[in-house]
Amino acid sequence: MAKTVMLAILSILLVAAIILQPDAAFQSSLQGLTVWWDIVFPGLLPFLVLFELISAFGLAHAIGTLLQPAMCRLFKLPGEAALCVVLGWLGGYPSGAEAAASLRKRKLVTKQQGQRLLALAHMPNPLFMLVVVGAGFMHKPVAGILIAAAVWLSALWLTVAVALLSRERLEKESPAPDSGPRPGLLARAAEALRIGREQDGRSFGKTLGDAVSASVQKLMMIGGFMIFAAVLAKLSEPAVGPLLNGAGLGFLAQAFFEGHLGAYAAAVWDAPGAGTLFNFAVIAAVLAWSGLSGVLQAGYAISGTDLKLLPFLAARAVHAAHAFVFMVLLWEPVTRLLRALLPPGAAPAFRPDGSFDSGTVASFAWKAGDLPALWPYSIALCTALALAGLFVAVLLLPFRRTTDSV
Template identity: 60%
Template sequence: MPKTILLAILSILLVGSIIIQPDASFQASLQGLTVWWNIVFPGMLPFLVLYEIMLAFGLAHAIGALLQPAMRRVTGLPGEAALALVIGWLGGFPAGSEAVASLRKRELLSRAQGQRLLAFAHMPNPLFMLVVIGAGFLHKPIAGMMITAAVWASALWLLLIALLFRRRKQNETSADAPSEDGDRSVASAGLLSAFAQSLQAGREQDGRSFGKVLGDAVAGSVQKLMVVGGFMIFASMLARLSEPLLSPITEQGFAFLGPALFESHLGAYAAAIWQAPGGSAAFACAIIAAVLAWSGFAGILQTGYAITGTDLKLLPFIAHRLNHSLHAFLLTLLLWKPLSWLAAKLVTNGAFPAMLQGNPADYGAGGGIAVSDLPALWPMSLSAAGVLLLLALLVRFALGTGRLPGGKFR
């Protein structure tokens, strides 16, 4: 009852704020829509479609069979978890969360395994970090590479700590314990044989034709991205309307804090044009890495939507996001000098790195993000879609256009 009353009061306050500030609400919504259309939609669509195709054609089962011994011995997770990690790290959030939720719904993961995998499969899109932040926001691709390295290295460091802590636990549950029988069965059958059998079993379990699989994959992925866009627009509007509440902090020079709290893409842009104390590029890039690791309330809400219908919890996930953000910030500062030395050997122009010119106050004052300031990922998305279609055709050819061993079509 108290929770319901609190949500009702917050909803009334939000509606009142929109009525009082209609222009600011509209501009904020437009900013969120611009970021979603230019960056998130083209950056995530190929990976979501690819994951659905891999599930339908049994590739997820086959990859799981190949990686099952290594994944169980190293992480205590089934082989299919490797695919969720790959999709999450290459596709950006919430692609990893979608993959983890799918594995949990099919009961390929226990609750503890799913909770652990959910924390590490939620990563920012590498194209956004490398192309948009590095080349677009900072005008130095090498800076985007350093931020990407810090975000990924901090995630791997936390994964290593979690694995060491898990191995030291004396009361490990049987669900998370490695299955020696499964490992021996895969080894005895041979990797190639296990791969082929799992591929055929997964394909027979799905049974849809190639055209049906491709159509469902595109339709389902677009529907998920529409939900993601709604969350981003909502978070962008909350960031703008909450500026008066955050003014005591933003007036001290931390103008990026509001956008970073609610939406990581907008927060990364605000941090990129933020004038760091003393003009320190290392501190500014560390802030960007922390914002990306946090992912904002929009990214957290997207994960909450993805795990709907499962028994996975959002509170431990939020705690991990804060932990990852802190480690990404510290690791960027620690790696800055050695990576700068390495970059100086690779880059000879001497201009490393250069921040965007601009006044941070302009971000919250009404200018916001212009379309021209946001490099679009559409060219990369079209190239990825072409590779995806070629891969799907190769898979269809490898599976004999859907024939069963007896030569009959499904």
């Protein structure tokens, strides 16, 4: 009852704030809509559609079989979890959460494994980090690689550490007595490909139509969350803005509510007495946190399962802290190596006075069209992934014929 009353009061306050600040609410919703259309929609749609297709045609089962040894030994997760990690790391949030929830609904992972998999697969879109943040925000393409490395390495470190501390044992498949020698890894992957295809049974046209329809519906939901979070961030500025600006942390409001807008705010943050290193570290932390919008998207994805949002929320906060630390640790050795390999000025450099390079924007005021779109990059990457999937299928074809003849 108390929770319901509190939510009702917050809803009334939000409506009152929108009425009192209609222009700010409109501009912030426009920003959220533009980020969704230019970055999230093209960054996620191909991967969501591709995930449905490779699941329907058995490639998901084959990839899970191929990566099963690594997933078992490193993360104490079944081989099917590998596709969730691949999809989440390539597609961005919440595609990894969607895949993890799907595995949990089919009882392919336990609840504890599902929670770990959910935290590992919930990653920012690599195109956003490499193209938008690196080339667009920081005006140095290599900066995106450095930020992505901090986010990814910290996630791997945390997942391995939690798996080592976990007392759960992963059941290993053992061959039946008198069943003869166990088939090789490629032969088992080919058999998994055949079984996965037979279990689905839909034609290509039916599968493609279902995949596009479901993916667009999910993206509409994601857009709603993003616009809602952008409006909340803007309307909260009168309350928390003076306090955060006084402490020199004006970017925190945007970063708390929406990860993409928060990354931009952190990129243009004029860190007092610090340098570019702190901007990079804060961007990595913001992307690892994913914002309230990303958390709510994952919460929607896991609805209908027994996976909990509170442990996931704690995992996001811990990942953000580790991403910050990893960036600080990686900065000196990586930038020194880059300065030796790249032309002068191509590698990010530490500025003791806290100033930015001349090309960097130094104001929080930005227009809706300032962000670069991911449409051309997304289509090219999706084509490359589709060709890679086709290559895997062709590679497994001889082994599939062998298993069929036995």
